[in-house]
Amino acid sequence: MHIFFSGIGGTGIGPLALVAQQSGYSVSGSDKQASQYIDYLAKHGISDVTIGQSATNIAAAHSKNPIDWYVYSSAVAIEQPNHPEFAFCQANNIRMSKRDELLNEIITQKQLNLIAVAGTHGKTTTTALLVWALQQLNVPAGYILPAKSSFADMGACEPDAKYFVYECDEFDRNFLHFRPHLSLVTGIDWDHPDIFPTREAYYQAFREFIAQSDYNVLWQSDVNRLNRNPGEKDRVLSDTDEKMKLITLAGEVNRRNAWQVAQSINLLFAIPLDKSIAVLNTFPGVSRRFEQITLGLYSDYAHTTEKIRGALQIGQEIAGDNLVVVYEGLHNTRQHFIRDDLTHLFDAVKQLYIVPSYLAREDPSLELLTTPKLKAGLSEASQSKTTASALSNELRLAIQQHLAAGNTVLCLSAGGGGSLDEWLRQNFAS
Template identity: 40%
Template sequence: MNIYFSGLGGVGIGPLVEIARDAGHMIMGSDLEESPLTQQLREQYVLVTIGQDGSFLRECHQITPIDWFVYTSALPDDHAELLLAGELGIRTSKRDEFLAYILQEKDLKLIAVAGTHGKTTTTGMLVWLMKHIGIPVSYSVGSTLAFGPSGKFDPESEYFIYECDEYDRNFLNFKPHLSLITSIDYDHPDTYPTEAEYTQAFRQFIDQSAHTILWRIDADYIKTNADHAWVIDETISLPLAGEHNRRNATLVTKVVDYLDIAKTEDVVISLGEFPGTGRRFEKIGDNLYSDYGHHPKEIAATLQLAREVSDHVVLVYQPHQNRRQARIKDMYYNQFELADETYWLPTYLTREDPDEPILSPEALITHLTNKETVHVAEMDNDLWQAIQQARSEGKLVLCMGAGTIDNWVREKMMTSGS
């Protein structure tokens, strides 16, 4: 088939592009801006354009008719490419429908990794482990990997490992052979207006799964009837920094036990060598790390990991989405105590309610127990100088957020040569 991906540089669509190509389909697509993935795909002779006014889609369709238009959930209903695809009579769908087609076409058993926090790392760990113990695997991970592409189809594989996101109710479109639930905390109020709707979605996901592995605390929280679930209580001892990493790895070991595919000692050795995934406590320079976390529990967990690596940690934090901040502002309490200093940036705005007032950094830090160590800051040269000073003093600088903070700090690294 000829498949056009709209938003092919993003973490949701990007891995599917690589999977579709591996599966023998002709690929082309667009995005609004360049990214490492768009550049990588172009180097691999995929037709990629930057800009989404519809002209490239029309041109491609005239040369070789497009069979399927796959688009990201971020596309609005009035998006130029989406409207044009409809006018041209091209089949259109979001990523879940296309992935379901691949699973059925290739007769793959789905191992889905779901949860509020830890999905990317846990999915990456499971893919890493499968590769290490010599089991062919197909997969999709919502981040870059140091040990392979973000998405892959292996014709020898029996299983497909998928980072199964709850946003836009994506995960409810699947009936997994096996599901892992990493953690559950109410999130995505733009998709789930109430906490009850959020927990109900996870109960439904578990009901749709042939088998599920999850933590006792999460099973109790959502009040699931876990008759066909393996509920676990204790973290096993593993040679990994960070309590949340050890918890995620514990889930992975249970998958191996359930599938009966490797010896415990081989699993422990392999997980101890896990190199991590992009933007999950990713080292991008001396004493400088980037992390995607943007929820109070993620911040606390990542700071705990950072303190296992260094006795002195400086945090640069960019909150994500104003409507999320309105819901979690009272949860900002003692999560920042492991940081010597915190530089708090304005909230990155996306998918906002235009009638909701924008919360300032000052409003968000009101209840912090260590407010005296927090500096309201901007992404400017003053902040970069503070980061460089902390690094020169041997402190670990952790830049956290799901918005523009990662690109900004990487660009500063390139321009400063450090």
């Protein structure tokens, strides 16, 4: 069977293409632009990728090798509902679905138990921690890891595995298409207002997801937030458990994530907590989660208020008062949503640079919050040390000067091609 993946360079679709390839499917795809992830796929045997998404291009792919199944991301459907690839597939009676339908089919065919990682923040890091720990503990598991790491491919379908680890994203209610054997819920805080117009709508989606799981590992604060009575198969963790201090990873959020992973492994496999903690304390990290680009310069995917707080806490744990931040917001729509939260968020940093937000899936009716406008919304304490900037030579020189002075520079960037993260790698990565 030939599966064509639209948006194959995305961190959700690309790893699924790897899993499909390893499951015996013929794989090809398309994307709007070239990227490091498409290069990564080519190195892993997926090179039949077209840059540019048009009816002509997909027709050529179909002519060369008839497409049986067209898989696309939620973002593609939202950004361009009249996408030319959609029209071609509809005209040629090609099966079309989002990624969840294909993954569910693979899980069902291979009789795998799904371990799902869900939550507003920390999903990718927690997924990586879980994959790392299972590897070190010799527990075979397939997985999709939507980030690069030194210890695992971005997607794998292990032949001897009985389990599959997957980051279940709430965006577009995608996670409600799965019925996990076990779910780790990393934390719940209202996000994606374009999908969930109220906090209660967001919470209700998580209630439904948790109800669909055989077992759940939850924080007490989230149980309280959802006003939910835990079931017999729920393991509820105290937010202030002193035993979390046994985990030596940098950052409170990373220690919480690792503790939840250790508890989940104990619940599923009866592996003692201390054994899991020992391997989790050697976790080498994952790309774009406080990833060091060069000495003293870090890139982090934080883009919601809680994620930003978590990244700042790690930065302050490392740098103390010498933390400089470069902020690139993800989506103009989200900047409107979190604008009030940004007011005092950066008060404790030494210097702040704001670069233009990364734009995608925008509401055209909303005013564009430019860098001067975002700066104007900050507290007086923050404004006095904030520069409205751009991805420019001036910013590059400023970062170099901060690094030379011994400061730690943390860049908050959640975009893809053309983002602050990509600019950093082009200008600073060795």
